[in-house]
Amino acid sequence: MSSYNDLSKYYGDFQFLKEMKTVAFEEILRMKAECKDPDFWNSQVKRGFHTETDDGRDMRVILPNGFRAVSDLLPKTESLEPKELHNLEKGVTDNLSRKEIHFVGFVGTKLDASLSRKDVVNEMIGLDNVLVTELAEIDGMLAYVSGERVKGGDYTNLVLFRDRGVAEELLKSSNHGKAVNALAPEVFSDVHIHSGVLQDGLTSSFFVLRRTIFLCFTVPPEDPRRRRVQMWRACRKESDVVKVLPRPPLPDSLLLGLGSQDGPLVKLDQCFTFDVVRLGSQHHHHLHTVVHRG
Structure with a gap:
């Protein structure tokens, strides 16, 4: 099995994405507890605010459409006791909203400083700020979280939104295309680039993963390893370039063997992989079926 098909190799991605989601949720809870008016924090959360993890890593949380946009994803009661926050990590969410939301996680490894151009890095930072502004213009965008995986190291981005159509709107941005x-x-x-669903909204204890795009920029553009797409769930969607045939979903007991004693961190039903090889205007696809049994 190709290493691209081995999600255990990317377990660290989801460990950190979950940490980012939890930080964002706890900050939103804190704001709710400090002021009941959902519009009180709008100017701050739309610009974005910084917080730190216990070990001093930087986290930035942005609510592009304001605090009110996420208010229906918060607990039904006025506040959560410490015990309930603990239960959240255990997946016990009786007191919490379970509205399904969608996610995209961008996990990148930077080039060594000696190989990257400072002007391009600065341009990327500036473009990131422009994209954050554009997010506020997309209805259904909930949150943008950016954080350090290690102190002074690589950053990861987590974007949360209400439905898949929101992500499609973001892809139309010329600035997004330039960045990628x-x-x-x-x-x-x-x-x-991982995408999928948080079935229980901000309180989800695991990610349901649908697709991962792997980009490797250390090989030539014509090399098939440059871009690979993995579909982690069977779907019925057809297009002019690829057709993914569904099979009966696996039972819930067959989960990917990731996570801790408290349960899986990533859940999937079925795995389809296709490699896209770009040769001029032609596309060649190789479809493989892989079933993960944890």
Whole structure:
């Protein structure tokens, strides 16, 4: 099995994405407890605010459409006791909203400083700020979280939104296209872009993963390893370039063997992989079926 199909290799991605989600949720809870007016924090949360983890790593939380946009995802009661916050990590969410939301996690590894151009890095930072502004113009965008995986090291981005159509709107942005296609290869050695669903909203204890895009910028553009797409769930969607045939979903007991004694961190039903090899205007696809049994 290709290492691209081995999600255990990317377990650290989801450990950190879950940490980012938890930090954002706890900060939103704190704001709710400090002021009941959902519009009180709007100017601050739309610009974004910084917080730190216990070990001093930087986290930035942005609510592009304001505090009110996430208010229905918060607990039904006025506040959560410490015990309930503990239960949240255990997946016990009786007192919490379970509205399904969607996520995209961008996990990149930067090039060594000696290989990257400072002007391009600065341009990427500036473009990131422009994209944050554009997020506020997309209805259904909930939160944008950015954080350090290690102190002074690589950053990861987590975007939360109400439905898949929101992500499609973001992809229409010319600035987004420039960041991914022109600047990212000059800044990162590789990138993983995970997308899927948080079935219980902000309180979800695991990620339901649908697709991962693997970008490896250390190989030539014509190399098939440059871009690989993995579909982690069977779907019925057809297009002119690929057709994914569904099979009966696996039972819930067959979960990917990741996580801790408290349960899985990533859950999937079925795994389909197809490699996209770009040769001029032609696309060649190789479809493989892989079932993970934890």
